[in-house]
Amino acid sequence: MNTSTAQKKQTNTIWLVLSCLVAAVGLYGMLQVFNNGQEASYGISREVPWGILIIGYSFFVALSVGTAIIGSLAHVFKVEAFHVMSKKVAMFSLAALIAAFYTIFWELAGPFHLQALRLVIYFTQFEISSPIWWMVTFYMLELPLLALEVYFLVSKKANSAFFAALVGFFLGIIAYGTLAFVFASNATRPLWHTSSFSIFFILSAIASGCAIVLIILFLTGNKEKIKSIKAFNKMLFILLFSMLFIDVWNVFINTYGVNSELSATMKLFIGKGVLANNFYYYELLGGIVIPMILLVIGGFKSSFLSAIAGLLVVIGLFFARFDSVVGGQLLSRPSTHMNFTQHIYRVSTSELLLFISAIGVLGIVYFLGSKFFNLEEEIH
Amino acid sequence: MSLINKKIKKDKNLAMVIVGDRCVGCDACYVACKTDWDVPALKGAYRTKVFEVEGEDIHKNPTISFLPTLCNHCDSAPCVDVCPTGASFKRDEDGIVLVEPEMCIGCKACMVACPYDARYYNEELEAVDKCTFCLPRISNGLDPACVTTCVGESRNFGDLNDKDSNVAKLLRDATSIAKLKEDEGTSPNVYYVTVNY
Amino acid sequence: MSRHNISRRGFLKLATASSVAITAGITGLPSPLRASSKKEVKKGARFLKYDRGVKTTNFCEMCFWNCGVNVYTRNGVIHKLEGNKLNPNNRGHLCAKGNAGIQSTYDADRVQSPLIRTGNRGEGKFKKVSWEEAYKYVHKKLNPLIDEYGPETLATFMHGTGEPYPHMLTLALGSPNITIPAYSQCLGSREMAWALTFGTGVSGHETYDMANSKHMMIFGRNFAGSVQVRETEDFAEGLARGAKLTYIDPRQSESAVRATDWLQINPGTDMALALGFIHVIIRDNLANMDFVRKYCYGYNELTEHMKKYSPQWASKKTGIDAKTIERIAWEFAKDAPNVVAIPARRHTRYGNDTQTVRAIAILNALMGSWGVPGGIFIRNKVPLNFPKEELPDAPDARRADGAGKGEKYPLAPITLGRTNGIYKATLTKKPYPIKAWLLYGTNPLSHSSIGVNGIYKALDNLDLIIAIDTQFSDTVMYADVIFPESTYLERYDAPFVQKDKTPFITLRKPAIKPIYDTKGCFDICKGIAKEFELDDWFEKSPKEQVEELSQVLSEEQMKTLEKDGVLLFEDVNPYPCASGVTPDFATSTGKVQLYVKDLEEMYKKQGDEFSPMPIFKDPVMPAKDEFRMLFGRTPHHSHARSQNNWILLELQDDTPVWMNPKDAKKMGYKDGDMVYLVNAKTGHKSDHSERLKVTNRIKEGAVFIHHGFGHTTKAWTRGYEKGTKENWFVSDGVDPISGAAAFHNGFVKVVRA
Ligand SMILES: Nc1nc2c(c(=O)[nH]1)N[C@H]1C(S)=C(S)[C@@H](COP(=O)(O)OP(=O)(O)OC[C@H]3O[C@@H](n4cnc5c(=O)[nH]c(N)nc54)[C@H](O)[C@@H]3O)O[C@H]1N2
Ligand SMILES: Nc1nc2c(c(=O)[nH]1)N[C@H]1C(S)=C(S)[C@@H](COP(=O)(O)OP(=O)(O)OC[C@H]3O[C@@H](n4cnc5c(=O)[nH]c(N)nc54)[C@H](O)[C@@H]3O)O[C@H]1N2
Ligand code: SF4
Ligand code: SF4
Numbered sequence A: 001m002n003t004s005t006a007q008k009k010q011t012n013t014i015w016l017v018l019s020c021l022v023a024a025v026g027l028y029g030m031l032q033v034f035n036n037g038q039e040a041s042y043g044i045s046r047e048v049p050w051g052i053l054i055i056g057y058s059f060f061v062a063l064s065v066g067t068a069i070i071g072s073l074a075h076v077f078k079v080e081a082f083h084v085m086s087k088k089v090a091m092f093s094l095a096a097l098i099a100a101f102y103t104i105f106w107e108l109a110g111p112f113h114l115q116a117l118r119l120v121i122y123f124t125q126f127e128i129s130s131p132i133w134w135m136v137t138f139y140m141l142e143l144p145l146l147a148l149e150v151y152f153l154v155s156k157k158a159n160s161a162f163f164a165a166l167v168g169f170f171l172g173i174i175a176y177g178t179l180a181f182v183f184a185s186n187a188t189r190p191l192w193h194t195s196s197f198s199i200f201f202i203l204s205a206i207a208s209g210c211a212i213v214l215i216i217l218f219l220t221g222n223k224e225k226i227k228s229i230k231a232f233n234k235m236l237f238i239l240l241f242s243m244l245f246i247d248v249w250n251v252f253i254n255t256y257g258v259n260s261e262l263s264a265t266m267k268l269f270i271g272k273g274v275l276a277n278n279f280y281y282y283e284l285l286g287g288i289v290i291p292m293i294l295l296v297i298g299g300f301k302s303s304f305l306s307a308i309a310g311l312l313v314v315i316g317l318f319f320a321r322f323d324s325v326v327g328g329q330l331l332s333r334p335s336t337h338m339n340f341t342q343h344i345y346r347v348s349t350s351e352l353l354l355f356i357s358a359i360g361v362l363g364i365v366y367f368l369g370s371k372f373f374n375l376e377e378e379i380h
Numbered sequence B: 001m002s003l004i005n006k007k008i009k010k011d012k013n014l015a016m017v018i019v020g021d022r023c024v025g026c027d028a029c030y031v032a033c034k035t036d037w038d039v040p041a042l043k044g045a046y047r048t049k050v051f052e053v054e055g056e057d058i059h060k061n062p063t064i065s066f067l068p069t070l071c072n073h074c075d076s077a078p079c080v081d082v083c084p085t086g087a088s089f090k091r092d093e094d095g096i097v098l099v100e101p102e103m104c105i106g107c108k109a110c111m112v113a114c115p116y117d118a119r120y121y122n123e124e125l126e127a128v129d130k131c132t133f134c135l136p137r138i139s140n141g142l143d144p145a146c147v148t149t150c151v152g153e154s155r156n157f158g159d160l161n162d163k164d165s166n167v168a169k170l171l172r173d174a175t176s177i178a179k180l181k182e183d184e185g186t187s188p189n190v191y192y193v194t195v196n197y
Numbered sequence C: 001m002s003r004h005n006i007s008r009r010g011f012l013k014l015a016t017a018s019s020v021a022i023t024a025g026i027t028g029l030p031s032p033l034r035a036s037s038k039k040e041v042k043k044g045a046r047f048l049k050y051d052r053g054v055k056t057t058n059f060c061e062m063c064f065w066n067c068g069v070n071v072y073t074r075n076g077v078i079h080k081l082e083g084n085k086l087n088p089n090n091r092g093h094l095c096a097k098g099n100a101g102i103q104s105t106y107d108a109d110r111v112q113s114p115l116i117r118t119g120n121r122g123e124g125k126f127k128k129v130s131w132e133e134a135y136k137y138v139h140k141k142l143n144p145l146i147d148e149y150g151p152e153t154l155a156t157f158m159h160g161t162g163e164p165y166p167h168m169l170t171l172a173l174g175s176p177n178i179t180i181p182a183y184s185q186c187l188g189s190r191e192m193a194w195a196l197t198f199g200t201g202v203s204g205h206e207t208y209d210m211a212n213s214k215h216m217m218i219f220g221r222n223f224a225g226s227v228q229v230r231e232t233e234d235f236a237e238g239l240a241r242g243a244k245l246t247y248i249d250p251r252q253s254e255s256a257v258r259a260t261d262w263l264q265i266n267p268g269t270d271m272a273l274a275l276g277f278i279h280v281i282i283r284d285n286l287a288n289m290d291f292v293r294k295y296c297y298g299y300n301e302l303t304e305h306m307k308k309y310s311p312q313w314a315s316k317k318t319g320i321d322a323k324t325i326e327r328i329a330w331e332f333a334k335d336a337p338n339v340v341a342i343p344a345r346r347h348t349r350y351g352n353d354t355q356t357v358r359a360i361a362i363l364n365a366l367m368g369s370w371g372v373p374g375g376i377f378i379r380n381k382v383p384l385n386f387p388k389e390e391l392p393d394a395p396d397a398r399r400a401d402g403a404g405k406g407e408k409y410p411l412a413p414i415t416l417g418r419t420n421g422i423y424k425a426t427l428t429k430k431p432y433p434i435k436a437w438l439l440y441g442t443n444p445l446s447h448s449s450i451g452v453n454g455i456y457k458a459l460d461n462l463d464l465i466i467a468i469d470t471q472f473s474d475t476v477m478y479a480d481v482i483f484p485e486s487t488y489l490e491r492y493d494a495p496f497v498q499k500d501k502t503p504f505i506t507l508r509k510p511a512i513k514p515i516y517d518t519k520g521c522f523d524i525c526k527g528i529a530k531e532f533e534l535d536d537w538f539e540k541s542p543k544e545q546v547e548e549l550s551q552v553l554s555e556e557q558m559k560t561l562e563k564d565g566v567l568l569f570e571d572v573n574p575y576p577c578a579s580g581v582t583p584d585f586a587t588s589t590g591k592v593q594l595y596v597k598d599l600e601e602m603y604k605k606q607g608d609e610f611s612p613m614p615i616f617k618d619p620v621m622p623a624k625d626e627f628r629m630l631f632g633r634t635p636h637h638s639h640a641r642s643q644n645n646w647i648l649l650e651l652q653d654d655t656p657v658w659m660n661p662k663d664a665k666k667m668g669y670k671d672g673d674m675v676y677l678v679n680a681k682t683g684h685k686s687d688h689s690e691r692l693k694v695t696n697r698i699k700e701g702a703v704f705i706h707h708g709f710g711h712t713t714k715a716w717t718r719g720y721e722k723g724t725k726e727n728w729f730v731s732d733g734v735d736p737i738s739g740a741a742a743f744h745n746g747f748v749k750v751v752r753a
């Protein structure tokens, strides 16, 4: 063990402690739920039943699937020099998935009442018409697969790892596709019920995977990283460009569309709409445009700028999920003869802290994994 | 709408027929329903709600009308389709859509899927809850609570297969019949009619 | 506020705690495994069971209409209230308030034991005392006042089913000052006008036969929103059967929605409109001359009198097109006699209320709508001879409120009194000091008519305030001693006997034992009386009175009453005029008085307001930057008493200020702005700001809010400060004939928050 590895190990421990601290903020939310119940602690309502915890779930799953897909891509298409960090990326993917499960756990009914046992029902009921049933089934498969992949990588079983990555690639795409379908299948939510919705969902997930890889690359400071940085930079740029196109086009077309419900929804995102600020500044500008500019400025090879771009993309992804999940629910009316009522969704402190704590959970799993599997020792 | 088209076969064709212009907007139904079914004390927790719809006629005069809403016990119920556990289900014998609280994990997908906002999360049950067409009452020979109390005698309940039922008669006599959001393909079982005597 | 503070479960206490625990247990345990193995059998099985529980018969006390109620209890806990199908007051239906009545009992904010004030008045500091202590306290405080000022220094306000007992107590103590707000705050002027015209009022259970009517002409009686169940049903039923509805209201109320013609009248000009209709009817020979010739007095005088009230004139006053007035008069007359013209119930508006309702009554007389289907039916008595109750002799002392023969308001009945007159007397100490109040089920701070400063000052003049109530209302908070009454679901009351289309008797029996240390009004009044050695007057308890019915009823009848909770006496004729029977018109002329001879004298002495036939005078108008303050009931609440009921608060917990778009534009306001109301006369500003509702549904120049909100009592953990108290902005006018209050000449400024 050389000194730099020792140093890295120390940093790892610091990160781990930090993660624990971040995770600890969730205790407040849990305490609130325990004492006052979810209803009193969360900002969700009858009309907007899916709030930041579902958003958080779809966000972490995006990170998990995005990184899994990127990892598999690198594996499968033998992207050079990726192997330097394949373990870390796999570990991250696993950690993000666990964070996702953690987030949704708090969203489900009665988390303090052995809720997990009700989940058994999934595998006994075969509700094949339910997108959620499929989604959970796929993720239940994805989880052990990711764990296996990490295991194979750590124990240097290259072939098995390759195979796991390959299956993970398809499963990831399918699983995330079903998550997108969980939203898109709702005919009554015109914002989600469009063809571009699922595509945007998947593209943005892959982009976030790219972004995470760029961040990890920057943090691990490896000599061989330059080559991979270029590849991932370009990939991210292309993804961002397509996202930009879809996003803007979507709003543009649908605002002027014939579907009055959809165009009413679109007005939430533009002008003085309640989500306009989110959409303009966080989702488009901060999450897509500025990262693209940063990538270009860095000539597709600056590890620092691409890491910053990556960070912005991840934050942008969160807002993109926020906007679409909330935006899909804000307007409703019982009858087509009535005007829409615009509901309000305000994130409560408990919800927010539980979401933030999930970032800590991600960190804990990731850095514990790093420690346990000695991921800092990238010896080849 | 659903992935797999479940064929509906109902022995009884239960329906609520609401005579729209008899509703006076008194909200007695809201309270009767909440008390009978121990719906928790919370603004968003209810199984039925009456909307006061303000509008304007062609002469720009103000208009208002009242719209009682409840679960439509849709024949093609998106809430049932999306439920991952089978907690939401439609009874074969009479088409009533129910939530079995013991099986509900509270994912709220059904709430999102329902075009009518007919469901709410009941924390005391730790499950999603909704109108049951008062199944406990009707299977014991009573009318639904909201129908029983309806001050305007706007709400009517019964089996459409029974030609002599009040609801069947109302549909026969109706000068206009509508259901909510029929274009959603949900095939609701709550009818809104006008009747001229 | 967290849901847990207001959860119904909290109120149901231990009795249900166990069953709740079981439910919670079931949902939390690994039942899915069980459920899945026996899926077909178990899934949804819970929805097939329904335990109705034990039925007790009762009648609703959430408002003064007293619908028949069946109370269902499970394991000693009231589970559900349902309308009694056999009770003519509601035929099986309950309104929102009635359905929410359970909460009046399971409300931890209730008065839970006798209390004596320890802090300053209104501060809300009380100490728990025994019943004996509380009775003794009354004696100790009241006796010296009676010694010094005479027994008439006690004034008693009562509203509710227990009225006979404070009534008895007050008379026994020797004070004549009993008053029921239902007269002077509510329907006094209206009843006066009907009585002057037809010899009898239409009563608190109005006798409009709307279900059978061909044309209802309604002068701002909001049947759909100010709900009294049978009336609301009849209103909906009449419309469903195709009746025309002419609905007159400066505001588009819940009833206006269904109108064939909604006439958005200038406030305070209903009389002018009625006169316009009458003018057309006489001018165009549209009156039902059969009825007029047979039964009416003064048609010639009326013809002469009405000449000046042309539709063009009426149009100028009311803001309603003259053509429309003519058309509606013709349409109305075409369907006579099965038509009915209906005034407001709470006719405490502009101080011309008696004369306004007189004009409406004349309109009915000209249609011959009295005693015919679709018009006004005749009430019949329960054909039984109940044993006469003995009452103390009428006290010698003069009343303080100017009601009764030889007083300022000779026509005002002394059995009901002028509540507003007593307030005034308390405030001014004239004609003599009122030093003690006994409040039974009334809340003057929300229904007075002497303005904000007046009522608090009046309270300051009192040495003793005794309250018998179920809740800590705003006024109860000012009491020196509080006697908690059991709620209507916990107590007996005397048999309820109602004159009606089909008269009936109904019973109130307790569904559960009192949850807290409370008693019925009879016991409370008797307890007080005992301290004064007057308890001999309180002979029979309500329970005994119920049991005593077996002396007048047959065994069969008694059985029916016990079983159904209602006993109907069906062999009666509510439509004498339609079947050619001459009804008894108990007026001084024995006829229907188009011209009221009884008023001639006063007319000569006191002028136009007392005219034997209505003379229109323009209402006082607000200044340029002021608005007329209008208010009315919301279907979601009962008076100023239900705003702490969580379920009703869900339906409404605020009082948006309605304003016409033109006014809003002038003021530079837009929908949703927050505003305060300021009383133009007293300068009193509302406690907190309220949302502005900009809508064409209210006439220009007026603002509207719902009655009953803005409570200052902190003991109401849910209702405290919800909405605005309109009572601070109403006027303190008096109708010169009836002596009842006039609220609608109150003016406000609307200022931005
Ligand atoms: N400003 C204004 N004033 C008004 C009106 C208005 O619209 N605006 N309306 C007028 C009209 S129409 C009326 S009828 C009157 C009504 O005036 P009130 O009769 O004074 O009616 P509430 O304000 O409901 O007060 C009734 C009191 O009775 C208590 N109570 C309820 N149930 C029981 C019971 O079972 N036993 C006992 N002992 N007490 C009980 C309640 O707690 C409450 O304190 O107000 C009149 N005054
Ligand atoms: N939900 C509910 N129902 C109730 C009650 C309750 O507290 N809650 N209380 C009961 C009692 S005791 C009473 S007295 C009745 C009262 O019932 P109503 O007699 O109907 O009286 P309000 O509701 O006070 O007012 C009715 C209408 O009068 C209108 N109005 C105001 N000024 C004028 C005017 O100058 N001309 C005309 N034509 N209309 C005008 C108002 O806009 C309002 O819509 O309600 C009874 N029913
Ligand atoms: S109304 Fe909504 S909850 Fe009811 S059956 Fe239809 S979709 Fe399901
Ligand atoms: S919330 Fe419950 S009933 Fe609704 S979809 Fe999820 S499991 Fe099914």
Ligand code: SF4
Pocket (backbone or CB within 6 Å): B032, B033, B037, B047, B048, B070, B071, B130, B131, B132, B133, B134, B144, B145, B146, B147
């Ligand atoms: S049918 Fe029963 S459950 Fe459904 S709204 Fe009416 S009262 Fe409520």
Ligand code: SF4
Pocket (backbone or CB within 6 Å): B022, B023, B024, B025, B026, B027, B028, B029, B030, B050, B066, B068, B149, B150, B151, B152, B153, B154, B155
């Ligand atoms: S009870 Fe009947 S009349 Fe009243 S609001 Fe409900 S549906 Fe309408």
Ligand code: SF4
Pocket (backbone or CB within 6 Å): C060, C061, C062, C063, C064, C065, C066, C067, C090, C093, C094, C095, C096, C097, C098, C099, C227, C228, C229, C638
């Ligand atoms: S009208 Fe409503 S509040 Fe009044 S007695 Fe009837 S049910 Fe009770």
Ligand SMILES: [Mo]
Pocket (backbone or CB within 6 Å): C182, C185, C186, C187, C346
């Ligand atoms: Mo009243």
